[in-house]
Amino acid sequence: MGAVRFLLNDQWQEITSIDPKKSVLDYLRENLNLVGTKEGCASGDCGACTVVVGTVGTNQSMQYKAINSCITQVVTLHGKQLITVEHLRQDGDLHPVQQALVDNHGSQCGFCTPGFVMSIFAMSKDEEALFEEIRQDELPNKDAQREEVLEALSGNLCRCTGYRPIIDAALGIKKQARKAKTNDCFARKQAKTVAELNAISSQPVFFEYTRNGNRKRYFSPTSVAELAEILSAYPNARLVAGGTDLSLEFTQALKGVDVLVYLGRVAEMCRLTESDNHIEIGAAVTYSEARDTLVGYYPDMGELIDRLGSRQVRNQGTIGGNIGNASPIGDMPPVLLALGASVVLRRGAQQRELPLERFFIDYKQTALRECEFIERIRVPKPVDNQIFRVYKISKRIEDDISATCAAFSVFINDNTVDDIRTGFGGMAAVPKSAKNAEEILRGGQWHRDAIEKAQQALSNDFSPLSDFRASAEYRMRVSQNLFMRFYLESQQGADIVRVTQHA
Ligand SMILES: Cc1cc2nc3c(=O)[nH]c(=O)nc-3n(C[C@H](O)[C@H](O)[C@H](O)COP(=O)(O)OP(=O)(O)OC[C@H]3O[C@@H](n4cnc5c(N)ncnc54)[C@H](O)[C@@H]3O)c2cc1C
Ligand code: FES
Ligand code: FES
Incomplete structure (x- = not known):
């Protein structure tokens, strides 16, 4: 047996046995009586x-990083430091972030306030890291700073619409952090915290928990070989990476879990590496970690990733989890289909590489075999004659699931379509390419007439459903329009302004 150990601020917590599905939120409130987190x-x-x-x-x-404690299992905290709103006070005084909210009258109901405080605190820590890298004369302008604040707060709702004072407080903190390096207790104790966490990082973690005769198990392997072995022994084990999908089975569907295996310490799966032609993304790499590399090669992915969930969700959620969850409205599969990505799957010592389009079989059904898991995702790097775009259509900008997501990648030579790949979400039971439309365009001229034919062919590719996000007719019409928009945007010199779409 190996206990879960983590620092709660600067105090060690040790958990030798607990229901693996227990959330950080419930642990704080029920086990530790720390009720500041709501x-x-x-x-x-x-x-x-x-x-x-x-x-x-x-x-x-x-x-x-800010995360949502309600959808994070406390067992996944091994080797980490957890900071809650109770730990921010500095020698009896409020933390500068708390003081800024008081000074700007940013707390009204008080219920959402701890969450806002923690998001602004995490943002201030990012600023501290940037302080070392960014020169004062390189600071973003006011509009860009406001955008950054809105992004940092994208996962926090204020139900009484008191956003302005909260945003003002966050802007003040941002300005302050860029002017002078903060020296709060966390910064002062950094070297000690790093040394303490390093000392336990590779410790094995696994335990059993029995209640009412039901035995549950938790494993936190540190290598793919160890993970493969655990899955061979427990074929019905559930994998958790970021937990932003899986946790809803616990908190909303009230399901339990007998064997839970955490992927966040599997070294090979937490790496993002590059070869000459590919970006190799370990299945446990989060959106926040993968963003800059992906956007470096495919700038158009920036808006999509920034609109995927909230800052908290992107800090936890992984691309591997997005694929493993196999939702028809996940945002990354359409992109990855259009880019011709593949997944590297592993079972025991055996690996196989599968084009992503062969991974999704039917609604929530994948090509994964028993005991098999996604080890990494291989994304081809762009080539010279390639044009790529992705469009997310949702009712809100922040923290909203797509009604439809469409991604296009075309390879053009002398105005002839060498190849074209597409990926659509929300149009079928699985994320899917528009094969009929692609076939019409492949080998022909990249011309408006051909696009109009491809638009019509979409109705042979898809029969979308109507639901509370959008009607079937809307989904089809908007997908056809996005095809034309992609064509227009691909035209050199075309005066097309990139605007955000709303359903
Ligand atoms: C508030 C909120 C907003 C969201 N917004 C969006 C959005 O805008 N767009 C979007 O696409 N999604 C969104 N999601 C869904 C979710 O965040 C993503 O699907 C995310 O990528 C899931 O990754 P994860 O690591 O959290 O997965 P987990 O919850 O850990 O896992 C999801 C599923 O995949 C399986 N799995 C995980 N890793 C592997 C692996 N390596 N091999 C095999 N199976 C595996 C798990 O067993 C589980 O069944 C949102 C979720 C929340 C809570
Ligand atoms: S309680 Fe966790 S995000 Fe709402
Ligand atoms: S201050 Fe809490 S809902 Fe607005």
Whole structure:
């Protein structure tokens, strides 16, 4: 047996046995009586439960991220530092973030406030890290700073519409952090925290928990070989990466779990590497970690990733989880289909590589065999004659699931379509390419007439459903329009302004 150990601020917590599905939120409130962290929705949507988790970065400094404690299992905290709103006071005084909210009258109901405080605190820690990298004369302008604040607060809801004072407080903190390096207790104790966490990082973690005669198990392997072995022994084990999908089975569907296996310490799966032609994304790499590399090669992915869930969700959620969840409305599969990505699957010592289009079989059914898991995702790097775009259509900008997501990648030579690949979400039971439309365009002229034919062919490719996000007719019409928009945007010199779409 190996216990879960983590720092709660600067105090060690040790858990030798607990129901593996127990959330950080419930652990704080029920086991530790730390009730500053609130429950609003228990589904990752409102941010009232936001806490900050610190991990040791590759440069041996602490990296702090805001996460939703309601959809994070407490057992996944091994080797990390957990900071809650109770820990921010500095020698009896409020933390500068708390003081800024008081000074700007940013707290009204008080229920959402701890979540806002923690998101702004995490943002201030990001600023501290940037302080070392960015020169004062390189600071973003006011509009860009406001955008950054809105992005940092995208996962926090204020139900009484008191956003302005909260945003003002966050802007003040941002300005302050860029002017002078903060020296709060977390910064002062950083070296000690890093050393303490490093000392336990590779410890084995697994235990059993029995209640009413039901035995449950938790494993946190550190290598793919170990993970493969655990899955061979427990074929029905559930995998958890970020937990932003799986946790809803616990908090919304009230299901239990007999064997839970955490992927966040599997070294090979937490790496993002590059070869000459590919970006190789370990299945446990989060959106926040993968963003800059992906956007570096495919700038159009920036808006999509920034609109995927909230900052908290992107800090936890993984691309591997998005694929493993196999939802027809996941945002990354359409992109990855259009880019011709593949998944590397593993069972025991055997690996196989599968084009993503062969991974999704039917609604929530995948090509994964018993005991098999996604080890990494291989994304081809762009080539010279390639044009790529992705469009997310949702009712809200922040923290909303797509009604439809469409991605296009075309390879053009002398105005002839060498190849074209597409990926659509929300149009079928699985994320899917528009094969009929692609066939019409492949080998022909890249011309408006051909696009109009491809638009018509979409009705042979898809029969979308109507639901509360959008009607079938809307989904079809908007997908056809996005095809034309992609064509227009691909035209050199075309005066097309990139605007955000709403359903
Ligand atoms: C508030 C909120 C907003 C969201 N918004 C969006 C959005 O805008 N767009 C979007 O696409 N999604 C959204 N999601 C869904 C979710 O965040 C994503 O699907 C995310 O990528 C899931 O990753 P995860 O690591 O959290 O997966 P987990 O919850 O850990 O796992 C999801 C499923 O995949 C399986 N799995 C995980 N890793 C592997 C693996 N390596 N091999 C095999 N199976 C595996 C798990 O067993 C589980 O069944 C949202 C979720 C929340 C809570
Ligand atoms: S309680 Fe709403 S996001 Fe966690
Ligand atoms: S201040 Fe809490 S809902 Fe607005």
